[in-house]
Amino acid sequence: MSDLSLWGIFLAVSVGTFVMRLSFVELHGRWRVPPLLSRALAYVPASVLAALVLPAVVYPNGQGELLLSNPQIPAALVAAGVAWKTRSTVLTLALGMATLWALKFSGL
Incomplete structure (x- = not known):
């Protein structure tokens, strides 16, 4: 070219x-945006974030299989639970990362 x-x-x-x-x-x-489209567009940021984060959590380093020994999965579940209960971004990040680091340093 x-x-x-x-x-x-x-x-x-x-x-x-x-x-x-x-x-x-x-x-x-x-x-004028129709009300149905306006309601649907409200979910776009969450769905884009999920589409970006989920593959990185489930398949770290681009591997093609789901590993149960992956410490990112339980850390993500803890973070999701904290986010659902508290609606606090800072607490979600702190507890999710603390869980991930604890699992990585403990060798699980």
């Missing part, structure tokens, strides 16, 4: 990204 075609691809992708982002800014006040 030549340098000119590579720069053409970069330019096309950047213009496409700019147009997509500009369309949301320009249509913000003119387009």
Whole structure:
């Protein structure tokens, strides 16, 4: 691939990204979001976070099989329980990491 075609691809992708982002800014006040779509969009951040975190917890280092000796799974379960009960981000992070470190240092 030549340098000119590579720069053409970069330019096309950047213009496409700019147009997509500009369309949301320009249509913000003119387009009314339906209530069903608005309710569904409220779950997008949680689902994206779960999609990013779960594979890293279940399959560390990119391995392709589920290992029961993986200390990240019980630590994630503890963190999920703490988050569900307390709704505290700081406490969830602290207890989840403490559990992970305790399991790693104990050799379990």
